[in-house]
Amino acid sequence: MMNRPDKEFRIKVTNDGPYIVTGGVPLAQDIVVIGSDGEPEKREKGPGYPDQESYALCRCGQSKNKPFCEGAHISIGFSPSTARPTKPPMESEST
Numbered sequence: 001m002m003n004r005p006d007k008e009f010r011i012k013v014t015n016d017g018p019y020i021v022t023g024g025v026p027l028a029q030d031i032v033v034i035g036s037d038g039e040p041e042k043r044e045k046g047p048g049y050p051d052q053e054s055y056a057l058c059r060c061g062q063s064k065n066k067p068f069c070e071g072a073h074i075s076i077g078f079s080p081s082t083a084r085p086t087k088p089p090m091e092s093e094s095t
């Protein structure tokens with residue numbers, strides 16, 4: 001993993017697209033472990049991604065290469081002002 005104390009980490013929120021991350025910020029999965037009762041029990045750090053100086057993180061939720069942006073926000077016409085929040089993966093469907 002990159003150790004870049006001389007680098008300034010930055011996250012830029014683009015108007016209708018991804019988060020642009022610069023400065024060699026390390027990126028890793030965060031895994032929710034489900035207990036025997038079917039409820040989220042704890043979180044564990046998952047595998048990391050290869051170090052990159054910069055990358056674009058999907059903000060629209062439609063990328064087929066998550067967590068990275070692959071351009072789907074353009075074809076769906078993503079706009080943060082009309083986007084609906086997505087449910088956490090373990091949230092029940094009760095109404």
Ligand code: FES
Pocket residue numbers: 017018019057058059060061062063068069070071072073074
């Ligand atoms: S923000 Fe680009 S694919 Fe989601």
